Structures are given as C-alpha cells and as structure tokens.
Amino acid sequence: MSDVDADEARKMAERERKKEEVRKRLEEASRMKKAKKGFLTPERKKKLRKLLMMKAAEDLKQQQMLKEQERQRILQERIIPLPDLDNEDDLEAVYDEIRERLIDLESENYDVSYIVRQKDFEINELTIAVNDLRGKFVKPTLKKVSKTEGKFDKLKKKEATKVDFRAQLKVVDKNEFALDEEDTEKKEKAAWAK
C-alpha cells in the first residue's frame, strides 16, 4: 500500500512540474510579445531588416571567398607543376608520364560524370514525385501588360474617328475646287465671247 501511494505521489509531482514549465513558457512568450510590441516600431523594424540583410550578404561573400580559396588550394595540391623542359634531357619520359597521368584523369573523370548523371536522374524523379503528391500547379510565367498601352490604343481609335470627319471635310473642299474651276471656265468663255 505504501508503494502504491508513493507512485501516485511521484506522478502527481511530475504533472505539477510539467504544468509549471508550461506556465513559465507561456509567461515568457507573453512577456516577449509585450516587449516586442513596445520595443519594435516600424522604423526600427526597417533598420533591423536592413542590418540583417547586410549581414547576410557579408556572410555569403565570405563563404564564397572561402570556397574559392579551398578550390585553389586543392587544385595546387593535386596538379603536379611542370618541370624545366630546357634543362632536362629525358623529354620523352616526361611526355610519357604526363600522357599516362592524363589518361588516368580521363578515366576518373568519366566515372565521376557517370555517378553525377545517375544522381541527377534520381533527383529529377523525386522532385516530380513530390510535386505530384502535393498536387501543386506550376505557375506559368505571365506576360506583363501595361495599362497605359490600352489607353493609348483607345486614343488612337478616337483619332481615327476624327480622321473620318476630316475626310468628310475633304469632300467639302472638293466642291469648293469644283466651283473655282467653273468660275475659271466662265472667265474663259467670257474671253472667247469677247
């Protein structure tokens, strides 16, 4: 009977602890929220954002620099420097060594390329599978259409309508010309009559 009571007491104690922990976390979260609300203003947010972005960029640059340094280092290690050709007499031996080296590299390179090729294939398949499972639709790239262009088109149409009116005006002009010609004919007649 004493053992049973002890176990129950332990369980109760553990429960209480968990509860206390949860309470603490909640209190802290609430405190943080309150503090953030009061602490961060939109201006401050902007500044922080800028700073963070600046830092990220710097980090990226550093990483790149590091990678390049490692790359160069490794290549120097691997690549054997050329001997002085002028001094050495056994060019043929050098030539042979270099030839063999080259062939070996070619074989290694072939193997590596093969492996990489296979991995690419697998990756492609997995990406396809994941997308299919999720049922995502790949958004196509839409062309950007300017609203202003539409407006200009409308204006052009209006101008075209205006042009039509001008055509009518031209007709009027023709009549005027006709009248002038008639006047000239009359003048000529008058002259002949004279």
Add this chain to the structure above:
Amino acid sequence: MRSSFTSSYSSSSTLNPSSASSPLSFSSSSSQLGFRRSSATGSHGLASRSGTDYGNPFQRDSSTRDTLPARLYPTRSSSLAGRPEAPISSRVTRDEQTVGLLERYGNGARKTSVGESSTSQYFKQRRQQQSEPDSGPSSSAHGQRRQSLEAGPYGPSSPFSPFGRDQPSSSSASHFGRDGGRQTMADPQDLNQNEYMQRLLAAHNRVDDLLRSRGLGGEDERKYLRAWEEIPIIREERYRRVRTPSSSSDSGLSTDNDSDRSNAEAAPPADPPSVDSTDFFSFEREEEDIQIVHNYIVTAKVKAYYSEKLKNVEFSLDKKAKSEKASKLLNAPSTPYMSHLSVTKAKDFKATNKNKKKNSICDTRATFPSETKETISITLPAAPTPKVLMNARQDLKKTPEKIIPKLKEAMSKCTKTLRAVANKESIEKMLDEPPSSLSVSASFSVGDMRELKKPHLPKRRKTYDDNVKVQQKNVLASLKRKKMNVIPSAAEISIQHCSFYNQLAKDNFAEKNVRLNLRMTERAPKNCSTQIVLPSPPRVIYVRKDINAFYTKPPPRRTKTQEIPKPKIGRLNRAFTVELEEKEKEIRKVNRLKIPEYFLQSNAEMLEDIMGIKNGLKRVPIIGGFLVQPKEKAPVQQQSSLRRAGAIRRKPTPIKEEPSAPYSDFCPPQTPSSPLPRIRIVSPLEPDPPPIPRRRPPPASSSRHLNLHGSLALSAKPRGAAKNYESIQHQKTLAELSETDKLLIERFSSQMHIPRPKAIIRALSPFNAIRALKSQFKERCSSPPARFIHRRAPRMRSPTPAREMKPVRLASVVIVKKQLPRRHWLDFQVDLKRIDFDKHRSRLKPKMRLMRWIPRWRRRGTDEEVEEVDEEEVEADYAPSETDTTRSDRPKTKSFTEDEEGLTEGERAMAAAKRRHEEEQHAKLQDYEERRRTEREKEEEELKKLKEKQEKRKLEREQEEKEMEERRRAADDRRRQEEEERKAKVDQDRRNREEEKNKKNQLSGFQTGGQGGRNFTVAKKAAQNDKFGNIVQAKQEMGMTKEQQEDAKRAFLAAIRKEIPNASEVPQSELKAKIKELHQRICKLETEKYDLEKRHERQEYDMKELNERQRQVTRNSALKKGIDPAEVGNTRYPAKVQIVSKYDRQVDRRNFRERRSVFDKRNAHPCFPGVPPPPALYEKVVLAVEEEVVADEEEEE
C-alpha cells in the same frame, strides 16, 4: 172548320184597328217554329220529329237564358214596339205620322253621330261601373227594384184573367190608356231623347247584372269583337249590339213594364201629381201594360175555343188522339204559342191522315224562320229606314196573290199596302243601293214557293239544297250582303203563312199579333249570332260539312244498292274462278290420264290375248250390265257410283305402282275426276261398242312398243336412244294438250278413252285382276334375260373382232409355205442352201412388218414365238454353213465345172450365177482386205508420226532444260557479282565516312585548343544542354548492364589514347610544345573533376532532403487513411492493405501464473503475447514477481 172560320170573322170584326199588325205577328210565329224544326232536324234527324213538341219549349227557355241572343232580342222587341206605334199614329193623324218620321230620320242621323260617341260613352261608363265596386251595389239595387216590379205583374195577372173574360171593359181601358200615352209622348218628345239615353244606361246596367249573376262579364264581348278578322264588320256589329242590348233592355222593360204597369194602375189613382219623373215612366209602362192585357185576354179565348174543338175530336179519334191532346193541353197553359201549334195539328187531323200531319209539320217549321228574318231586317234599317219600306213592299206584293181568291178583308189589307207603297217609292228614289238587294231576294223567294208545293221527298232534298246554296252564297258574299240575302227569304215565307193564319186568326187578330212579334225576335238572332261570331273560314267549313253529310247519306244507299249487284258480280267471278279451276284440274287430269290410258289399254289387251276369244265374249255382256246400272242410278246415286269407281281403281293402284313407280303420282288425281266422265260414258258407249274393238288394236300396238321402250329405259340403264324415245313421247302429249283448247272437247275425248279400260277393269276386278297381276310378273321375269342376251351379242357382231380373226388364217398359210422350201433344199443340198439365204432375208422383213401391223399376233404369241425360235436355229445353222461354204466354195466350184458338162441349161445358168457371186465375193473380200491394209498402214504411219513427235518433244524439252539451267547459272553469277559490288561500295562508303569523321574530329580538336574564348561559350551551351543530356544518358545507361558499361569505358579510353600520340612518334622539336599542351589539358580535367565532386556532394544533400520530405508526405497520408506510418515510411511503393488483424491467430505461450498475474495486478507482464514489454518496466516486474511468489507461498501454507 166552319165554326172556326165564323169565330175568326167575329174576332176580326171586333178588333179592326189591330188587323194591320196581325199578319206580321202570325208570320213571325211561323218563322220561329221553322227555325226550331230546321235546327232539330239538322241535329237529331227523323227521330227528332216526333220529339219536336217536347223540344220546342226547352229550346225557347234555353234561348231566353242564353246571354248573346238575349242581347239581340231586345233590339227586335224595341223595333216591334216601334211598329205598333207607327200604325197607331197613322190611324189617329197623318200629319203626326209625317212629323214622327221626320223626327225619326233626324233622330237617325243624330243617332248615327251620337251612336259613335254614345258607344264610346257606354263603354266608358261600363268600364267605370265594373272598375268601381260602389257602382255594383247601386246596379244591384236597381236590379232588386226591377225584380220586385216583375214579381208584381204575376200577382195582378191572376186577377186580370177573370177581368179578361169581360172583353168590352178591357178593350175600353186599353183605348183610353193608349190615347193618354200618346198625348204625354208628344209633349216631352225633346225630353224623351234624354230619357231614352237614361233608359239605355239602365238597360245596360241590368244586362251587366244578369251576366254577372250567370258568371259572364263585359270582357266576353270584347273577346268576341277581337275574334273578328274584319275590322269594319266589327264596328257595324258593335253598333248593332249596342242596339241589341237596348232591345234586351226593352225585353227587360217588357217584363218590368208588366210589373210597372200593374203598379202604375194602382199608383196613378193614388199619387199621380206627386212625382213628375215617376209619372212619365208610369205613363209609358201603362201603354205597354195595356197591350199585354189584350194579349192575355186573347189567349184565354183561344184556349176556350180550341178546348171545345178538341173535345169533339177526342170522341172521334182513338187513344193516339188522346195522348196528343194531353200533350197539347199541358203545353198550352205555359205559353200561347203552343195554342197555334195545336190549331195546326187539329186542322191536319181533319184534313188528312197521320202522314199528312207530319208533312204539314215540316211545312210549318220551314215557314217560321222566314218570318223571324223579317223582324231582323226591320231592326237593321233603324238607321236606314228605306230598307224597312222595301221589305214591307215585298211582303205586300206577295200577299195580293193569295188574298185575291180569299175574302174582302184581304182587299182592305191590299189598300193599306198600297198606301205604304206610295211612301216607300219616295224613299226608294233617295237611295240607289236597295235595288240590287231586291232583285236577289225576288229570285230566291220564287224558287222556295214552287219547291214547297212539290211532293214531300223532293221538298226535303230541295230544302237541304236550298240551305246549302244559301250558306254558300252567304260565304261568298260579304256579311252585309249575306244578311240582305237572308232577309228576303224570310219575307217570302211570311206571306204564305199570312193567308192561312189570317183565316184562322181572324177571330183573335189583335191579341195574337202583338204577342207573337215579341217572342219571335229571340229565335232569329240565334242564327245571326252564330253566323256573326264564327269567322269566315269556319263558316265555310260548317257549310261544306253539312253538304257532305247530306250527299254522303245517299251515296251509302246507292252503294248498298250497288253492293247488291257487286257481291253478285263477286259471286259470279268466284263461280268463274271455280269453273276455271275445274277446267285446269280437268286439263291436268287429262294430261295425267292419257298416259295411264295407254297402260290400261296395254294391260287390257294383254289380258284379252291371254284369255282369248272366249273371255272377250264373256266380257261383252258384263259391260252391258254395268252400263245399264249407272243409267238408272246416275241421276240419284252419283256418289255411290263414285265410291264404286274409287274402290275399283284403288285395287289396281298398287299393281300399277309396282311396275310403274314414276306414274304412281298420276293415280290419286284420277279418282276425283272419275265421276264426271262416267256419267257421260253411259250414253256414247251404247252406240260405240261395235267400232271400239276395231279402233283399239292399232293404238295398242304402237303403245306397246312405246311403253316397252320406256319401261326398258327406266328399269334398265338409260341410254341416248332411250332418252330420245322418252322426249318424243312427251312432245306428243304436249301437242295433244295444245290441240284440246276447248274444255268440252277434252272432256269428251277423255271420257271416250277412259271408260273403255275402266269398264274392262270393273269386269275383271274380282278374278281377272289377279290373272293380270300374274301375267305382269311373268313379263317382268322374262324381260331381263332377253336384255342380257342382247348385251352379249354386240361384242360378237362388232366389226373389230372380224378383222382380228382374218390374220390368224394368213399366219397358218405362211407356216405352210415355209415347210415346202426345206423339202426342196433337202433334195438338192447345195442349191437349197444358196437360195435359202435370199429367201430368208426377204421372208424375215415381211414377218417383221406383220408383227408391227397386227399386235394381236403377240397375244397368240405361242405360234409366233415358235417361229422365231426356228428362225434363230436356222440362222445358227447358217453361220457354220457360211464357213463351210467359204472352205468348200473352191471344191464346189470345181465340182460345178465337172458337173456342168452333164447339167442342163438351167443348171448352167445357176452355175454361172454362182460363179459370178463367188467372183463378186472374192472381189469384195479383196477390196475389203485392201482397204484394211490401207487402213492398217495409215494407222501405223500415224503411230510412227506420233512417236517421232514424242521423241522430238523430249529432245526439245531436254534442250530447253539445259538452256534454263544455263540461264539460271548466269543469273546467279550476276547476282553474286552485284552483291559483291554492293558490299564493296558499302565498305568504301563506311571507310570514307570514318576518315571524314576522324578528320573533322582532329580539326575540331585543334580549333578548340586555338580559340580559348570560344571554347568557354561552347562549354556553356553544352553545359546547359548537358543537364537534359545527362538525364537522357542516365536513362540509357540504366538499361545497360555492368559489362556493357565497362566496355563503353574501355572504348572511351582507347579512343583517347589513340588521339594522344606516343613519344616516339612525336619529333623532339615539338615535344616541349606537346608537353605544355598536355599539362594544360591535365589542369582543365582536374578543375572539371573538382567541380563534379562538389556537385555530387550537393546532390547527396538534396537527395536526403527530398527523401525526408517524401517520407513526411506519405506518413501524413497514411495517418489520414488510418494506417501505421512506420510501415510506409521507408518504401517507395504504396502502403500495404491489412487483410487480417495483428492480434488474430496468436499463440498464447504464457503460463498459468502469468495469466493469473494479469488479473491480480495491472502492470503484469506480458499483457499480450506478441508484444515485448518496455525496458523500464522490466526492472519493476522482477520485484512484483517476488511479491507474488511470497503471496502464493503464504496461500499454499
């Protein structure tokens, strides 16, 4: 009669002033009676005549009671009242008469104008009275007063009767009253007009009251008026009716006057000066009362006189007279009119018998309606007075004819009439219309008088005709004219009766005249009313109907008279039909009889033959006996003879039926016809017996043959010939029928023929009949066998079998001929053989022909078959003989040559012929052999040719085969060469391509090395392409096996080595350059290698992430589906489907203790068999186990 005449004279002398009016009264009474009789006759007929006496008073009462006629009556009464006034005025003063007339004419004109207005006024007043209930009691009050007045006169009438006996006192009183009335009338003439109007109104009121009491009203009048189709007629009628009610009022006044008069007589002595108006009325009434008193007195006197006469008659006549008297007496007191009737009847009794009485009654009735018509005419012309005058003239004109033979009193009447005529002439001038009416009336009157005088029957007919004619004319003419036509007839009749009644009525002129006038008017209007009320079409209908009735009655009588002959005609026709039927029956019987006659005759003849002369002799006396008996019995016992005949004939009928079934139908009809011919048979048989036997045999013979054929045909099978015979027999019968058109001839012929066999049969009936039957049976038995014989005969006699018989003989002849040549040949072996060939051939041909023509030979083929067999044998024999001949011909020829020396010429010829034949045969054989040789040769040649051809063909085939083989070889060689060439070309092309490729590769390599910048650009493009290319290559490589991959690598490396030359090949001058190039290449490869390695690392990282991501996705989906995510996580394949639960089919390997522990403790292990416990709990479990063990041990302890 003398006493009556004396009494009449005395009466006339006593009452001279009333004589003028007396004829009118008599005429009116007669007219009334006529109407009654006419109506009665029309309605009832002859029977009604006896009842007329009783019917008359009832009719009068009904007439008085009727509403419409009552209205009409008062007009007449008023008119009648006018008439006595006129003569009174004339008698007193002429000037006064003229004044009155003028006043009347002036009044008439005024009345016409006033009448129109008056009519409207009256209708208005009546309407007011009807509408106003107050007026009712006033009118009723007036009615009561009148009733009281009416009741009064009956009381005083009784006292007046004793006064009536005192004639002078009454006459004096009447005269005084009349004078007084006249004086009073003259003074208030102007006032009288107003009084008349008032009286009319009062009269109308009374009439309305009466109608109401009877259930009628003024409206009825309107309905009647509306019924009229013609408007103007209605108007006239209205005027008339307006007058008629005035007349009715007068009639009412008359009754009232009687009462008033009685009161007045009492009143004037009491209070004459007190009431002026009452005094005036009283005066008028007094005048009327006076007139009435006179009438009553007259009636009393008349009754006394007549009673005396009747008493005298009673003594003379029997019971009938008594009954008549009783009836008369009863009727007399009710009304004075009956007295007149009694008078007439008394005269009839004295004058003529009962029949005459009836005739007289008819005459009197006819006369009455005419008088009534006169009254009518008087009423109508109240406005047009001239009409009245015209009527009076007519009456007067007629009267003088009768008056001339009669006494002086008539002369006085004539004088009076002349005076009236003078006045009338003046009136005629004024009016033109009357003359047309006069002419019409005259014609009718004349016809009526003549007809009346004629005998009774024609009178009756004429009377009907007259009525019909009158009615027709009335219908044709307008209403007015109709009345005019009616009036003159009345006038005419009145005149005739005037004469008689004048004589009779002379004693009682004054009294009788006055009363009769009043009552007569009632009857006349009935007819008028009836005519008026009915529209024109129904009137026409009634008239025509009456005519038809009268005409129809005589037609049935005529039909009856005609019917008497008609049924006779029918009977005659029936007799004719019966006769015809008998004739037809006889004809049919004759047709039937004729045939059996033949049979009977045939039977009789057979019997005669059988019996012989003796029987014939015996028959003769028997026949005589039968003949004698029917002569005696025929007239009395015809039926008995018929029966005997039937009995006799009945017996033979079965006999006949058996042999002649078809004729059985004829037997029964023969029996009914038999009696007639038997009667006739008696007379002709006596003279005929000697010629009969002579005539009998020839027809018997003919009949026998015919009958036999008929019987044979019927009994045996019918044939065309038999049918023809039958038809001939029928034709004969038809011809006989046609010839015998006359019945008598047929009867005689039938009778003549029939009795002969019948008589014979009678004689033979008891004994000979039986013999006849036996003979008939024998004949029947004999007939069939004869037929059979005849049937068989024709087959034997037919021509066809004759033909068949002949060839048999021919065949036998042929056989005989064949035998002879064999014998000859046997004698001469060689000669026979040679000849036999030809002969056999020739013989065989005709034999065959015979077989074809005569098939019957085959039926008897036994002989023929034998012959054939012989021929075959012969042929068989010949066959070896031919061979022998061929072999032996040569030696035979030699023998012939040897024999020729000894033989005769014939033999030589024969030998020569043989030689020739042999030579011919040899020649033929040679020819045949030659031909065969030629044929064989030809055949052999053909065979050779064929063989040669075959050989050639074989050779050609071999050659062709060789050529084909060569060609094939050549073709094969060409193909091989071509193939080789193609292969060579292909190889060359390949080599060239490889060389080109190598060249290009080399060039490409140099270029790449030379141009560093371009190399980069190319690489970039390649790199971009490589991504996709890598994937494609990867797919390709996936399919490849490891070996294939190794091979590919080796090939790659080999190629590279080849590209790079060896040191020996490269010159030393160029070694340095080469070394440098190779070094650069190494550097490049190193860089590429490094890049690939890094890429590989990155790919590994990506793979890890993707795999993890995929696991999460699958896990989530599994959770959604309810599957354990652990199973799904690591595999690419879809999750497994759980078919069976994990906890099924688990083996429980726990011990009892372990099981028990589970129930004892919660955390006992294991909870489930397959589930491992958590590691932490394991430690605890150990402790628990120890405790349990302790507890168990304690329990055990």
